[in-house]
Amino acid sequence: MRISELAEVTGVPVHTLKFYLREGVLPPGAATSRTRADYGEAHVERVRLVRALVEHGGVSIGDIRSIVEALDSPPPSRHELLGVAHRALPGVTAGAEVSAEVADLLESLGWTTCTDGPLAAGLTAAVAAARAAGVELAPAELRRYAEAMRAAAEVDVEVALRATSAADALRTVVLGTVMVDPVLLALRRIAQEGVSAERG
Template sequence: MRISELAAESGVPLATLKYYLREGLLMPGRSQSRTRSDYGPEHLERVRLVRALVEHGGIGIAGAHRILEALDSPPPSRHELLGIAHGALPGTVVEDDAADPDPDVAAFVASLGWGVEDCAPAVHRLSEAVVRARAAGIDLPEADLERYAAAMREVADVDLEVAGRAATASEAMHTVVVGTVLVDPVLLALRRLAQESVSATRG
């Protein structure tokens, strides 16, 4: 198909496709002449992925590049793939001058026995969130955090089972990244519904 047909099929404006091409987010089409290139199903799939990452997931151009590079040359293990995916997600970059995580939060994470790295960006994010919540008067005792953690562990089991059903490492990366970005709102909505349900049963 021509690039105009790719635009129509994907629902992405022609100008945006040309921007993706300039930024290297979309691979060039097969040249048919000096002024014409043909695009196939792989281009349509890439456009949809880029759109999901950049427009819906808020990944940003640099993050999208890292993900696409990993998709084109997947690392040897799916665990490494997960690390690349997490590193590209919004809010996961820890600045060099960032404060160390709150010691109590770091100790809590260690007590879970999950085997995550002390420097994992999510440890910093958790620390920031807990400190902000407590500053606003939300106590979050360790017993409550443990229950939240147990619930999230079950969510993670579902996430990784879904990713594990992918036939290739590239499909697994797509599932992890796009799934995390686009399923987070699903989890939030389910939490709201669950709160309403539990509240109703407790009167």
């Protein structure tokens, strides 16, 4: 299809598609003449991914470039793949130090692979910000929140394991993380009302 048709199918204007091409987040189409190129289904999927990351994930074009570079040459192991996805997503690497409390928590949950990485530092920063704002967040509560998110992550990992290739798995993790975050937060609020009514 021509770029105008790619715009129609994806709902993304031609000038935005040209911006994606210039920024290297959308691969060039197959040249059919000096000024025309042909785009396929892979382009449609890539445009949807970029759009979702920009609109809902608040991911910068620079970060999207590292995500699509990883998509185009996926890392060999699934664990590295998660690392690539997580490092590229915003808001995760905020903070530099890992508190002893967070390290102990992750250790006790058996999550020993990430006790000293950027994700643990991001959690340390989020916990500190909540407490500074006046949320008590006792260690036992933090642990129960972690157990709840383990149940959510089990779904995430099962979905990623169904992927047919490493690139597909990476796309699934990145998109699933960014786009399911708002679903989880909406569910949390509904569950608060549901649980409150049950005890009511």
